Amino acid sequence: MENNTHLGETKEKRLKRFQDGPPYEIIATLLNSIANFFNNEIVLTTQANNFQTSLLFLGVHAVALTVSEGLFDKKGLEGYKLFLERFVDGDTPDTKFSTIAELIHNWRNVLAHQWIGSIGHEVGYDYTMSLGWEIRGENTFINPRIYLEHYLAAFNANGKIWGWEKLLTDTEKEESKKRLIEKYLKQ
Numbered sequence: 001m002e003n004n005t006h007l008g009e010t011k012e013k014r015l016k017r018f019q020d021g022p023p024y025e026i027i028a029t030l031l032n033s034i035a036n037f038f039n040n041e042i043v044l045t046t047q048a049n050n051f052q053t054s055l056l057f058l059g060v061h062a063v064a065l066t067v068s069e070g071l072f073d074k075k076g077l078e079g080y081k082l083f084l085e086r087f088v089d090g091d092t093p094d095t096k097f098s099t100i101a102e103l104i105h106n107w108r109n110v111l112a113h114q115w116i117g118s119i120g121h122e123v124g125y126d127y128t129m130s131l132g133w134e135i136r137g138e139n140t141f142i143n144p145r146i147y148l149e150h151y152l153a154a155f156n157a158n159g160k161i162w163g164w165e166k167l168l169t170d171t172e173k174e175e176s177k178k179r180l181i182e183k184y185l186k187q
Contacts, residue, residue, distance in 0.1 A: 018181050023173035026180045027164065030070060034063055035155040043152060046127070046145045053125050053144050054111050060151050061108040064088075070180045071164060072172075077105045087154040087161050094131035095150055103140055 009017075018026040038059070045056035061080065067087075068079030081101035089096045097104065103123065110117035124141040132146040154161045168176065 015181075015184065018177070018184065023177035024165070026177050026184075027071065027173070030180060031067070031155075031161055031164070034066075035161075038063065039152060039155055042148065046148050051125075051127065051144070056144050056148055057104065057108050058111055060148070061105070061112075063151075067161070070183065071168065071176050073175065073179065077102055080105045086167065087159070088150045090132065090150055092132075094133055095146065097132065097147060097150065100133055100140055100142075104142070 014029075018029070042056060042059040042063075045052040045059070064080045064083035065075065068074045068083045072079065072082060074082050081098050084098035084101055089098050093099070103119075106119050107123045110119055122139055124136070124139050125144055126141045127143060127145055129141065129143050131143060132150065133140060133142045135141075153159055165173070
């Protein structure tokens, strides 16, 4: 498999486009790149009964923090919860994943940074339940497929993510552009 995400545009050309263009240029590039490349990999985590649930939570969380930090200057749990509220949450209580944002955020931190932690006794997965999440006794069960569906819906043609411009003032858009360019240059 090849990395084709940068075909046709050098680093220098892309940087110039970001610096000379309006904030829309870099923000749209970021979101389109996530939608067209990264999400194509995340979608595979729940297909064909070959569940890769840890990768699902790591991937969605990475996008959530990238977007919330880049657009809203919100990091960690605050940024993750904001992302869920603005772009992922559904209309029913069981699809308001922001309600359990702290649990998912902490669980993802265990997955990413220490692998084993006592929070693992509080989180369960149930791909067969009809709810997005529910509390059973002392455990919170999440249906990763429903969580992923709501996340991916944010990026579909009419998804909530594409309304980002309405969420930011012109000044905030310029600040987002600056933050994203700084991040682009760091790595």
